[in-house]
Every structure is written in structure tokens, then in C-alpha cells.
Amino acid sequence: MGLRRTFVAALILAVVVSLCAAPAGAEVQHPRQQWLRDSTAGLFLHWGMFTAPRHLDCAAWERDVTEGGWSPDYWVDEARKLGASYIVLATFHSRLGYARPWPSEVPGSCATKRDFLGELVNAGKAKDVRVILYMTDDPQWHNEQGVETLDSAAYSAYKGRQVDLTTRAGFGMYSYDLFSEVMAKYQDLAGFWIDNDNEYWEQNHLYEQIREKRPSWLLSNNNEDTPIMDTVSNEQKTGMTPAYDYPQAAWTPMPRLVEADYKLPTTGDWWYDGGSHPVDFRLSTGRYVTNAGSSMKSLMAETPMVNGRFPPEQEEFNDFMATWVPPIRASLRGTEGGGYLYGGLQPGFWNDGAHGVVTVERGGAKIQYVHVVTRPSTDLVRLRDNGYRVSAVSDLRTGERMRFSQSGGYLTILGIAKWDTYDTVFKVETAGRQHFYDQSALRATASSSRDGHPAGALVDGSHEVYWDSAAKLPVSVTLDLGRVRKAAYLAVSQREWSPTYARETFGRPEDSARIKDYRVYVSDDGRHWGRPVRTGAMRSARGTQAVDLGERRARYIKLEVLNTWAGPQAPRFFQELQIDEIEVAHDYPVSSGAAVPLEAEHQRRSGAARVEPCPACSGGAKVAGLGGGPRNAIAYRDVTVAAAGDYRLQIDHTAAAESSLSIGVNGAAPIQVRVPGDNADVPLSTALPVPLRAGANTITLASDAPRGPGVDRLAVAPLPPASYVPKTTMTVEPGGLRWAGPGQQSLKVSAKLRLDADDALDQVRLAPVAPAGWTVEGDPVTAGTMRLGQTLEGTWTLTSPPGQDVTSADIPVTAAFQVLGRPNTVTRQVRVRPRPADRVFMREAEDSRNGLGSAGITSCTPCSGGQKVRNLGGDSDASVLFEDVVVPEARQYTLFIDFTVNGDRSYFVTVNGGTPVEVKVSGVGNNTPYTTSVPVTLRAGANTIKIHNDTAAAPDLDRISIG
Structure with missing residues (x-):
């Protein structure tokens, strides 16, 4: 990922301004991109000298490629099986020997005599498959295999000056020359896929020269939205639910061209490593389809062997796609x-x-x-x-x-x-x-707006111009319909600039900057609002979200956003809200056809139960009049299932205030269900497990409340698997490994559980579990029910055994609950370890007490605590601030810094806001921890230590300690 954050931020600001002025302008939309916009997929090929079995001699590798039968047509034909319109060839790759598959006049790394690149370009052109060349900016892996792959002496002689290719500046100059050579030699190439930026390229205006010399070529940048580029490529995103829904991890709004870059072999390296790795058909087809459903291009990575052929598992998948895609091609391409x-x-x-x-x-x-x-x-x-x-x-x-x-x-x-x-x-x-008011007839105001992103953008009819709340929450938006009119629902299109939920990607914290808790008010005069007509939580989901209002007549509609889903661990998204459009509909479309099964209005009613209009309900009606006991009821006499067992019964109901339902199944004792209140004309859902017999069943609904809820419909489905747990987010403080001093220790522990899914949690209990000998001060916190977006939180004090030093302990904090009658738990660990005797202070970089700015946490198995902080350096915000560094007396100490690095980089250490001190370090491999030290002068009590590098990339940071 590129590290010139200041430069990139300026470019991003420039493109945002251009988007506001001309949504279809500049690099966001351009005729040269049309062929890629029309495509569905591409094929990414990592292939080079170190493809297994690795070669350390360029000529020997080329000989074995040729004698093995390499053919450009094979790659092109396999790409066509996948429905791929282009191939990205990644041979000039830092981990594959910096091999250039073309005859080159620029010395410096492996270059072949046979023109593999030219042959591939010509073969692709004959079959309408374009070729894009991968280029790296990264010299750090130049001797990873124990052999130097970059020839600085030869390149220096070629340039007539001393150039060290193992430095970023020297490698930037070398690769800059390669860009120029390729542009001159291969006019039918389709562009460059660029893995990170290089300062030399930027300083010498490389991208602008590509635009001038090859205006039809595309430029793509990995994991970074560089405005001059045509495409933003998102590399190997994982952790979504469901796993195949790759777009949930995307953070670039349409119409920006976006690639989803992922491996087809489910395990193993990006390149052929000699192993046989399977392709997960379910995961891969799901990614292919969901990417198309978000206008993202599936850039699928396969692993060609030395002779160019794919391992059998990958060929099998390609053959499958060649027959599976054509029947549905119309739904995917174009x-x-x-x-x-x-x-x-x-x-x-x-x-x-x-x-x-x-x-x-x-x-x-x-x-x-x-x-x-x-x-x-x-x-x-x-x-x-x-x-x-x-x-x-x-x-x-x-x-x-x-x-x-x-x-x-x-x-x-x-x-x-x-x-x-x-x-x-x-x-x-x-x-x-149908049934939407013309956006141009609406007016919008907001309680807060960022400069350049006014509330008027909400009703301008363009999804490319958006309103920004200026980091103010709560915030409200008011729509003026011009006169008193009917309003049925709002269609809210939020900016698709964040992933859907909290995650880490390449060490950067991400979270959903979408609306969570909201309220909607209506008014005739814009002054008197009364009680909200809707109160609830909006899903953290991509796409337009609807807020049903029931049958309302008003001139003004106010949407009040109380908070968003993003947490403070992701400062880029925390309290940030951006909305493209809010539309107002006055009716729902209705198409004649078969009725939805188990609608209440078609069932047998007794007593005061009656059918009432309900435009927001299924079938446009509901049954009201329940309440007062079983004499006023609805009887479903033909709820049919194939086999006896427990089933999920969903009841869609309406209620202005909290109420209850009594559900009787086949004459058994009724089950009492709490029904939340919100809007008497808008259905909500409650689900519970019920036992049903094979064939027809009778389900009776009544209410013991004085005024019962309305009933829209029932839905019966098999229970989900026993392993099913609705998505929750649980945060625990302290986070990260905690180092404790000698003697008895007390630890304050806080936890928050949030429900992120529609299925409710029942009988919720949240508490830590004390290790043997430890004590807990504070009771468990509980909730009878939790619904979408609701939270449960508590704080406790845990104390280690008296009369002895603290020992290693893992303290589980557990949320126990029921889902559809089944018990489940979610657990997070608070990890405590005794501090070494020769240290007076020790803290992990990932500790939740630290300020990380724009840096982020990533896993690191050999690191202390199994994590580290990466993406340090490049600007003043990408740092780690250690506060409350407590020492017993004022004097000079030794600061130990545990880190990982590949190559030569520097930290700067600033103590108590003083003069920064540079600490130069070197290392090989980002998974090998090293330790360095520097003297620091500290005052007695609390100090602050900042680890940073405001101008260049810094090493990854594992922890610090004072000795």
C-alpha cells in the first residue's frame, strides 16, 4: 500500500471537489474506461523466476519456461473460460525476482530474450482479451532468497551515475525507465496495474506522462484511491458475513471503477508454491456474483506453474465457469x-x-x-x-x-x-x-453541514454529490415537501465510502459510517414536531435503506441521526456521516398476483378482531382488535410443514406502544411474546421457536394486553443450524496484552455487547469470569431482549490473589444469551502477564490505552501478544502515543523498542512533547521481531512517549518497555 499519505490526501481532496462540480468528469469517468466498465472479470497472474521450483538464474528460468511449452493462447483461453476481459501479468514482482518477461535495454534485473509479454499482448488482441502489466515500487525483497536480484552496478553504468537499486529512490528511477520502455515497445498494452506508489514516480510526474503518451491506457492502484488512476483495486478482503460478499469490505463509492482482487486457490501463496491448493467453488462463484452486484470487477488470481499451465484444481474451476456462466451472462456482463x-x-x-x-x-x-x-x-x-x-x-x-x-x-x-x-x-x-416526489420540488436543510457538501445535495438527484454532517452527531436533516402531502416512506442512500462493519485490513481500522439509531418526525409548519413517528436502528448494509412512516400527511419530515455504527477505534469513520440522496415516496407499488402465504387478513377471526388497511403491510392490510384475552383472536388453521419438529415462527406485527402476543400452537398452553412499540402502521418482526407436527397445524394469536398489537402476517421456516449466532460486536477494555507489576493487582474491566443483526437476543447476561483466586467486584449486567443496534455494557474491578505477585491470567468476558430458544455465548479475553523484573514499565503497541491515529493493528504471530501496529509514518497522524508511562523517579532510563521491519527505516521518539530523536533500525522480514534501545529522560510519575515518523514510512511496532 502507498505511504505518501499527505500527497494522496491532497489528490483525494482535489477529486472530491471535481466530483461536486462535475460528477462525470476527469478520471472518475472517462471513455478509455468503457471496455472495463462493460466487463465482469479479469485474470491476475503471479509468475516469475521464483515460481516453484524457483530459479536463481534468469536464463535458466527462461529456458525451462520455453521448453515446458509455455503458450500465450493457453492463458488467453483460460481467461475467456472465466468470462475475463483482461489479464494482469505480475512478473516484475518483488517476491518473484523482479523478472521482466520482455527483452529490455535497461539493465538492473532479470530480463528475458523471448518476448513473452509481446506474445501475450498479441494473443489477447486476437481474442479480445486485453493485457495489463503489473509494476511494483518495492525493492525491499531484493535478496529474500539469499541471492541479489537487483544489479545496481549494471544500472549505474547504464545511467552514468551511481544508483542503489535497493533504495526506494534508486528503484523508483529504475522502474521509471521501465515504464517508459514498455510504453514505447507495446502500443497494444492496455495499461499498468501499480502496486503502491513511489516518491520518485510522483516527483517526476510519471502518471501524467503515461496519460500524455498513452491516453487510452488504464491505471490501477492497489488498496489506495489515487485520483489520477482509473481503478481502485481492493486486495484479498476477508472476514465478511457471508464470506463471499466481497463488496461488504469495499470503501469506494460508485461510479469509481473498483476491482476486487482475490485468490482462487483458497490457500497457499499468490503464486505457485509447489503445493496443490483447492478452489472453493462456493466462495469463488459467490464473490464473482456479488461483485457484479456492486459494479465491482472480479480480478481473480490464479497461480501458473513455470510452464504457464494452471494446477488441475484451477483448470477444473475454469472449465466449470465456462459452462456455468453463459446461461446467466446477460445478468452479469454489461x-x-x-x-x-x-x-x-x-x-x-x-x-x-x-x-x-x-x-x-x-x-x-x-x-x-x-x-x-x-x-x-x-x-x-x-x-x-x-x-x-x-x-x-x-x-x-x-x-x-x-x-x-x-x-x-x-x-x-x-x-x-x-x-x-x-x-x-x-x-x-x-x-x-413509481410514487416518488420529484427531487427538484423538495428542499433540504441540516443542523450541520461540511463546507462544500450542503444539505441541498440530498435532493439534487445526483448520487455523486453528497451531504456531509461535518463530524457532528446527533445531527438532523429536514425535508420540505412544499405543502402538506402524503408520505409513506423515505429512501435513504448513504455514501458507500466505508465497509459495513468493524474490521482490520492491512493494519488499518475500518468501520461502517452508516446510520445506526435514528428518529423521524413530521410537522405541518416546521416548528411543532410532537413525538417521533419512527424510532429505530438502521441496518449497517450497502444499498438504499427504506424508512416506513405509515400513513402520514405533513409538509416537513425531519430525520434525526443519533449515531452511526462506527466506533472510535476507526477515527477515519467515527462520527462521520455522508448521505447521497433522501427520497420521499407517497405510496407503494402494488402488483396483482398470488397472495403471500399466511397473511393475517385471510385467516379466521373471532370477537373484535377485524381487518384494517395498512399500506406498509403485506397485502396492504392487517388484523387489529386483538387484546383483552383469547376471545379476540386470529386462528391460522392450515400452517403446513412436511416433517414434525421445531420451527422458526416469525410474526410481523404493528404496535404504537409496547404490548404482547399470546401464541397457541395446536391447543398447547399459549406462549407469551413481548412486542416492541414504534408505529401502529408499520410492521416489525418477532421470531420464536415453536413445535409443529407434520401436515396441517393450527396457530392462534391473541393478546392479554388491554389493547393488543396488529398482526400483518406469519412466516414459518426451519430453525437455522444449531451453530448459528447472530452477528454481534463485543469490545473489551483493556484491549491487547496487559503487563502488570509486582504485588497484588487490581484491574478495571469494561465490556460492551452490540447486536448487529435482525434476530433478537433473549435472556442476555454479560460479565467477566474470574480466574482461580481472583475476585470480581460488580454484578453481571442483563437484558431481557436485545434488538438490532442495541447495546449492553458493564464495568467491573478484578483483583488478583492477595499476598503474592500477579501471575499470568486469561480473564474471559462472556456474553451469554438465547437465540430462538437456544443458548449461545460470545467471549473475549483480557490477558494479563507479569512484567519482567528488569523493566519498570511495559506496554504493547496495540494496547487500547494508546492513541494510534491513522495507524492500525494487525496480527503478528511471533510478536508479543500476537499483534503489532503497522502503517506507521508518512504523516504526523500515523503514530503511536503512549500516555501514562509511569516511572518511580526522575532520571535517565533505557527505552526498549520491539519492532519488525524489512530493510532500513527510522522511528522518531518524542518524550513529553520534547525534541524528536531519530532511531534507525534494520531488519529482514516483517514477521521477525527485533529490539533496539535509546536513552530517554523521564520525570517521576506519568510521561508521554510518541513513536512516529512524520515524513517517511516507519517500522511496524510491537511494544515498548522501560529498563
């Missing part, structure tokens, strides 16, 4: 991601465990494709329609016409009997989008 800038139904998590994406035909989204990547546990798919009136639905693979229903803001596809193993695709024909 389409855009649905639910975003280009319109379309809502992607993401749907009903009964279903998950998928939507793609739309360009030019209005009248034809859309619903990709069900994870099928539901039932025979229907239900997703938000985003205002599109649906006229027909068919199975794209088979052409079968599907039954469907549309009401209350949802499209339900019914009676699905045939599921593809990896992606069931439904072609959805629409009559366009």
Missing part, C-alpha cells in the same frame, strides 16, 4: 449493481436466511436480475422493491415464469422449486419506479 447509484431492488440479507444481490440493465433499470446466492430455507424470496412496480418474473436459467406478489414495499417471488447450487437468478421486468 450490467450495473442494483440498489445503488444505478437504481434497482435492494440487495443484501432477505428472508429466511436468504442473501444475494441485484444487477440492472443500464438505462433505467426496467430489467433487473435478482441473484439468490444463499437460498432461503423456504420456497420464496422476499426483498424490498425500492419503488419499482414489477410486471413479470422468470427464472433466467430455465425461462420458467414465476408467481409473485408485491405490496407494502416488498416483492415476493413464490413457489420456487428449482435452486441452482451457487446462484439462482430471477429476471424481473418492471414498469419503472
Whole structure:
């Protein structure tokens, strides 16, 4: 990843300004990009001297490549099987010997006599597959294999001056010459894929020269949004739920061209390492489809062997894709991601465990494709329609016409009997989008706006110009409809500039900068607002989010955002809120068709139970009048399942205030269920486990409350697997390994549990578990129920055994709860270790007490505590600030710094705000910890120590100690 943060930040600011002035301008959208926008995928090939079995001699490698039967047509044909429109050739790679697969007049590293690059470019041109050349800026691996791969003497003689290729500046000059040579030799190349920037390139305007000399070529940059580049490539993102939904880790909003760069062999190196590594078909096809559903290009990395052929597992996957993709090609190629800038139904998590994406035909989204990547546990798919009136639905693979229903803001596809193993695709024909007020007729104001991003951007009709809250939360946005009008729901399109949940990527903390808790008010005059008409939490999810209001008439609508999902551990996203558009709809599209099963209005009613209109409900109606006991009830007499067992029963209900339902199953004693209150015209859901018998069952709903809730519908599905746990986020302080001094120790422990999913948690209990001999002061914290976005937190004091020094201890902090009647737990550890006797202070770099700025935490198995801080240096914010460094007396001490580094780099150490002292270090390999030391003068009591480098990249930091 590039390390010139100040330079990059300036460029990002420049492109943001250009976007606000001209959304389709400059490098964000350009005609040279069109072929890539029309594509679905690319093939990334790491291949070079160190491809197993590694070669240490360039000529010997070239001989074995040729004698092994290398053919450019093989690579091109395999790319076409994958539906790939381009190949990225990564041979001039720092870990593969800096090999150049073309005859070169510039000495300095391996160059072949045979023109492999030229042959590949010509073979690709003949079959409409473009070739992009990978270029690295990184000289640090020049002797990784024990042999020097960069020839500084030869290059110095060529340049007529002394140049050290193992330095960044020298390597920058050398690779700069290679860019120029390639541009002169290969006019049919499609561009460069650049792995990080180099200061020499920037200072000598390399990218501007490429634009001038080869204006049709594309430029892509790895993991960094450099505005002059055409493409932002996201390298190997993992940790999503579901694992295949790669776009959840993306942070670049459309229409920026974005690649998802990932390995096809599930394990092993990026290059062929001699092992046989399988391809996970489920993971890989899911990534392929979900990337298309977010207008991202799947840049799939395969591992060619020395002769160019792929291992059998990869060839098998390519052959599979050659037959699997063509029947659904229309839904993948030449389409855009649905639910975003280009319109379309809502992607993401749907009903009964279903998950998928939507793609739309360009030019209005009248034809859309619903990709069900994870099928539901039932025979229907239900997703938000985003205002599109649906006229027909068919199975794209088979052409079968599907039954469907549309009401209350949802499209339900019914009676699905045939599921593809990896992606069931439904072609959805629409009559366009309906019932939204013209954005130009609305006016927007906000309680806070950042300069250049005013509230007017919310209603300007453009997703490329956005409102920014100026880091102020809570914040409110008010929409003026011009006069009192009907309002059914808001469609909120937030800026897609952050991942969907907290994660670490390449040592940088990331989190979702999306709305969490919100309130909506309406008013006729803009002064008197009354009680909120909606209060809740919005999902941390990509795509347009709907906020149903019920039947409201008002001139003014105010959305109050109380907080976002981002936590303080990710300062780039914390309390930052950006919204592209907020639209107001006055009605829901309704399409005639089959009714959704188990709607309340079609069931038998007794007593005061009655049908009432409910536009936001399934079928446009609900049953009200429950309350006062079993005499006022709804009886579902034909709830049919194939086999006896426990099932998930979901009840969609409405209530203005908290209430309850009484659920009776086949005459058994009723189950009492708490129903939350919000809006009497907007359904919410509650799920519980119920025992059902094979065949028809009777489920009766009543309420013992004086005024019971309304009932919209039931949904019955198999229980999820026993291993299922809804996604939660649990943070524990102190974080990281904690070093303790001699004697008895007391430790303050805090924990917070947050529910990030729709399924509720019941009987929640949060508390630490004391190790043997330790004591806990403070009671467990509990909650009867937790719903989406809600938190539970507590603080306790733990004390080690008296009369002895503290010993090593791992203190679990455990959240215990039930999900659908099943017990589950989530646990985080607080780790305590005794400080070595020769140290008066010791603290991990990743300790939660430290200030990390824009640096981030990453795993490091050999490091103390298993973690370290990386991305240090390059600007003043990329540092680690150790506060409360306590020593017993004022004098000079030795500061020990544990670190990892590959090459030569420097820290600067600043004590108590004094003069920075440079500490130069060297090392080989970023997984090998080293220790260095520097004298420091400290005062008695608390001190601050800052580890930084304001101008250049610094080593990764493991921990510090004072001796």
C-alpha cells in the first residue's frame, strides 16, 4: 500500500471537489474506461523466476519456461473460460525476482530474450482479451532468497551515475525507465496495474506522462484511491458475513471503477508454491456474483506453474465457469449493481436466511436480475422493491415464469422449486419506479453541514454529490415537501465510502459510517414536531435503506441521526456521516398476483378482531382488535410443514406502544411474546421457536394486553443450524496484552455487547469470569431482549490473589444469551502477564490505552501478544502515543523498542512533547521481531512517549518497555 499519505490526501481532496462540480468528469469517468466498465472479470497472474521450483538464474528460468511449452493462447483461453476481459501479468514482482518477461535495454534485473509479454499482448488482441502489466515500487525483497536480484552496478553504468537499486529512490528511477520502455515497445498494452506508489514516480510526474503518451491506457492502484488512476483495486478482503460478499469490505463509492482482487486457490501463496491448493467453488462463484452486484470487477488470481499451465484444481474451476456462466451472462456482463447509484431492488440479507444481490440493465433499470446466492430455507424470496412496480418474473436459467406478489414495499417471488447450487437468478421486468416526489420540488436543510457538501445535495438527484454532517452527531436533516402531502416512506442512500462493519485490513481500522439509531418526525409548519413517528436502528448494509412512516400527511419530515455504527477505534469513520440522496415516496407499488402465504387478513377471526388497511403491510392490510384475552383472536388453521419438529415462527406485527402476543400452537398452553412499540402502521418482526407436527397445524394469536398489537402476517421456516449466532460486536477494555507489576493487582474491566443483526437476543447476561483466586467486584449486567443496534455494557474491578505477585491470567468476558430458544455465548479475553523484573514499565503497541491515529493493528504471530501496529509514518497522524508511562523517579532510563521491519527505516521518539530523536533500525522480514534501545529522560510519575515518523514510512511496532 502507498505511504505518501499527505500527497494522496491532497489528490483525494482535489477529486472530491471535481466530483461536486462535475460528477462525470476527469478520471472518475472517462471513455478509455468503457471496455472495463462493460466487463465482469479479469485474470491476475503471479509468475516469475521464483515460481516453484524457483530459479536463481534468469536464463535458466527462461529456458525451462520455453521448453515446458509455455503458450500465450493457453492463458488467453483460460481467461475467456472465466468470462475475463483482461489479464494482469505480475512478473516484475518483488517476491518473484523482479523478472521482466520482455527483452529490455535497461539493465538492473532479470530480463528475458523471448518476448513473452509481446506474445501475450498479441494473443489477447486476437481474442479480445486485453493485457495489463503489473509494476511494483518495492525493492525491499531484493535478496529474500539469499541471492541479489537487483544489479545496481549494471544500472549505474547504464545511467552514468551511481544508483542503489535497493533504495526506494534508486528503484523508483529504475522502474521509471521501465515504464517508459514498455510504453514505447507495446502500443497494444492496455495499461499498468501499480502496486503502491513511489516518491520518485510522483516527483517526476510519471502518471501524467503515461496519460500524455498513452491516453487510452488504464491505471490501477492497489488498496489506495489515487485520483489520477482509473481503478481502485481492493486486495484479498476477508472476514465478511457471508464470506463471499466481497463488496461488504469495499470503501469506494460508485461510479469509481473498483476491482476486487482475490485468490482462487483458497490457500497457499499468490503464486505457485509447489503445493496443490483447492478452489472453493462456493466462495469463488459467490464473490464473482456479488461483485457484479456492486459494479465491482472480479480480478481473480490464479497461480501458473513455470510452464504457464494452471494446477488441475484451477483448470477444473475454469472449465466449470465456462459452462456455468453463459446461461446467466446477460445478468452479469454489461450490467450495473442494483440498489445503488444505478437504481434497482435492494440487495443484501432477505428472508429466511436468504442473501444475494441485484444487477440492472443500464438505462433505467426496467430489467433487473435478482441473484439468490444463499437460498432461503423456504420456497420464496422476499426483498424490498425500492419503488419499482414489477410486471413479470422468470427464472433466467430455465425461462420458467414465476408467481409473485408485491405490496407494502416488498416483492415476493413464490413457489420456487428449482435452486441452482451457487446462484439462482430471477429476471424481473418492471414498469419503472413509481410514487416518488420529484427531487427538484423538495428542499433540504441540516443542523450541520461540511463546507462544500450542503444539505441541498440530498435532493439534487445526483448520487455523486453528497451531504456531509461535518463530524457532528446527533445531527438532523429536514425535508420540505412544499405543502402538506402524503408520505409513506423515505429512501435513504448513504455514501458507500466505508465497509459495513468493524474490521482490520492491512493494519488499518475500518468501520461502517452508516446510520445506526435514528428518529423521524413530521410537522405541518416546521416548528411543532410532537413525538417521533419512527424510532429505530438502521441496518449497517450497502444499498438504499427504506424508512416506513405509515400513513402520514405533513409538509416537513425531519430525520434525526443519533449515531452511526462506527466506533472510535476507526477515527477515519467515527462520527462521520455522508448521505447521497433522501427520497420521499407517497405510496407503494402494488402488483396483482398470488397472495403471500399466511397473511393475517385471510385467516379466521373471532370477537373484535377485524381487518384494517395498512399500506406498509403485506397485502396492504392487517388484523387489529386483538387484546383483552383469547376471545379476540386470529386462528391460522392450515400452517403446513412436511416433517414434525421445531420451527422458526416469525410474526410481523404493528404496535404504537409496547404490548404482547399470546401464541397457541395446536391447543398447547399459549406462549407469551413481548412486542416492541414504534408505529401502529408499520410492521416489525418477532421470531420464536415453536413445535409443529407434520401436515396441517393450527396457530392462534391473541393478546392479554388491554389493547393488543396488529398482526400483518406469519412466516414459518426451519430453525437455522444449531451453530448459528447472530452477528454481534463485543469490545473489551483493556484491549491487547496487559503487563502488570509486582504485588497484588487490581484491574478495571469494561465490556460492551452490540447486536448487529435482525434476530433478537433473549435472556442476555454479560460479565467477566474470574480466574482461580481472583475476585470480581460488580454484578453481571442483563437484558431481557436485545434488538438490532442495541447495546449492553458493564464495568467491573478484578483483583488478583492477595499476598503474592500477579501471575499470568486469561480473564474471559462472556456474553451469554438465547437465540430462538437456544443458548449461545460470545467471549473475549483480557490477558494479563507479569512484567519482567528488569523493566519498570511495559506496554504493547496495540494496547487500547494508546492513541494510534491513522495507524492500525494487525496480527503478528511471533510478536508479543500476537499483534503489532503497522502503517506507521508518512504523516504526523500515523503514530503511536503512549500516555501514562509511569516511572518511580526522575532520571535517565533505557527505552526498549520491539519492532519488525524489512530493510532500513527510522522511528522518531518524542518524550513529553520534547525534541524528536531519530532511531534507525534494520531488519529482514516483517514477521521477525527485533529490539533496539535509546536513552530517554523521564520525570517521576506519568510521561508521554510518541513513536512516529512524520515524513517517511516507519517500522511496524510491537511494544515498548522501560529498563
